[in-house]
Amino acid sequence: MAGPAPAVAAARSAVRACLADLAQDGRDPADAGAPDGAAPLVLVAVSGGADSLALAAATAFVAPRAGLRAGAVVVDHGLQEGSAQVCAGAAAACAALGLGPVEVVRVRVEGPGGVEAAARDARYAALDEAAGRAGARATLLGHTLDDQAEGVLLGLARGSGARSLAGMPAARGALRRPFLGLRRADTEAVCAALGLEPWHDPTNGPAPGTASARLPLRSRVRHEVLPVLEDVLGPGVAQALARTAAQLRDDADALEALADEAFVTVRRRAPGPMPGPGTLALDADGLSGLPRAVRRRVLRRAAIAAGCPAGDLSAGHVETLERLVLAWHGQGPAHLPGARRAHRRCGTLVIGPAT
CATH class of the missing domain: 3.40.50.620 (HUPs)
Structure with a gap:
């Protein structure tokens, strides 16, 4: 048959x-x-x-x-x-x-x-x-x-x-x-x-x-x-x-696992007596020591965790956050989607509501 x-x-x-x-x-x-x-x-x-x-x-x-x-x-x-x-x-x-x-x-x-x-x-x-x-x-x-x-x-x-x-x-x-x-x-x-x-x-x-x-x-x-x-x-x-996609998926999974660990390691309490709700802080020195691929993933994750809509958060926004970490010279805050902003204070990158 x-x-x-x-x-x-x-x-x-x-x-x-x-x-x-x-x-x-x-x-x-x-x-x-x-x-x-x-x-x-x-x-x-x-x-x-x-x-x-x-x-x-x-x-x-x-x-x-x-x-x-x-x-x-x-x-x-x-x-x-x-x-x-x-x-x-x-x-x-x-x-x-x-x-x-x-x-x-x-x-x-x-x-x-x-x-x-x-x-x-x-x-x-x-x-x-x-x-x-x-x-x-x-x-x-x-x-x-x-x-x-x-x-x-x-x-x-x-x-x-x-x-x-x-x-x-x-x-x-x-x-x-x-x-x-x-x-x-x-x-x-x-x-x-x-x-x-x-x-x-x-x-x-x-x-x-x-x-x-x-x-x-x-x-x-x-x-x-x-x-x-x-x-x-x-x-x-x-x-x-399709093979390229499969290989990149393995790479992306590995990098995101490293970013998970790094996010926990560099997270800090926001400076100031009473951090507002939705405010998230990261150690700038800790971020600067991360490989760029990991650091950018941590910054993106932090912005989303602080309230930025994931679909509106672009690579340009992440680059702006990275400049606050690597090229800090007293510049003003970075404005982010979802009425959020980021600034550097006391060696800490702070992301929270734009008030």
């Missing part, structure tokens, strides 16, 4: 590895330790596109064989005409694959950072809330190696640091990404082999045979930049970018 198509086998293997720590090894769900004797639940975030639909199919196959239950969450951002119908179709496809429960969640997309960032924030918040309602142990996302490569290129173009260039982790908290080792072509092959009809998101690029349209930046990187790089540099560019 012939086995599954290679792409289907690869997708199932990726999901199996991702869920290995949750698998019940075929034991009776009544022995799984979950509430009311139910097996642990995992959810799949499904948009209806090829990536998430392939992930839903692979999870529907793997989960019951691992003693797990599998459901799905479909997030309707409401940004495109007919989005409710698209989401209803995605939910129906999940139910047909045997996933349950299947929930469609409508979100409001608003906030700073542009539509893409606001949509992402709303989506992750909705997934977190859905997992909480269902009591899910993990939520699976369909990001692929191509998504990882595109993110690294965007980070390079913006001059981002190692953490941003490290891309998306395979797991963070309850969120897991089984397909980071698979290409987008693999997920399309899974859908073709299983007779699934994915939805084509027009913001991800023009459908085959249609004219190009103005696309979001990430989609332009996908359809215009990466093909040129592959043509000029040869095949394997996307894989190389």
Whole structure:
């Protein structure tokens, strides 16, 4: 008897590895330790596109064989005409694959950072809330190696640091990404082999045979930049970018662990008889002796801990703080986001409310 198509086998293997720590090894769900004797639940975030639909199919196959239950969450951002119908179709496809429960969640997309960032924030918040309602142990996302490569290129173009260039982790908290080792072509092959009809998101690029349209930046990187790089540099560019992300993630994790330790070491009580709430102080000499990569991470962490919004705190703000440490000659305070300011006093860098 012939086995599954290679792409289907690869997708199932990726999901199996991702869920290995949750698998019940075929034991009776009544022995799984979950509430009311139910097996642990995992959810799949499904948009209806090829990536998430392939992930839903692979999870529907793997989960019951691992003693797990599998459901799905479909997030309707409401940004495109007919989005409710698209989401209803995605939910129906999940139910047909045997996933349950299947929930469609409508979100409001608003906030700073542009539509893409606001949509992402709303989506992750909705997934977190859905997992909480269902009591899910993990939520699976369909990001692929191509998504990882595109993110690294965007980070390079913006001059981002190692953490941003490290891309998306395979797991963070309850969120897991089984397909980071698979290409987008693999997920399309899974859908073709299983007779699934994915939805084509027009913001991800023009459908085959249609004219190009103005696309979001990430989609332009996908359809215009990466093909040129592959043509000029040869095949394997996307894989190389993904390897770079993995290596930088290890480096960033190590540096942030060092910054955790250093933050505790250099922290001081703010000078003065009654430091105000939200005021944080660091020893300037201790900071100056740290390697620059560690020092800048400590300064950023301190500013956020003192009340600066993380999304508004730029590399330029961190450089200004660093000048108060390394190039102190009596200059005035540094003004920071979130109505915060930093000044140096008695050998101490103080960050607190701007009063």
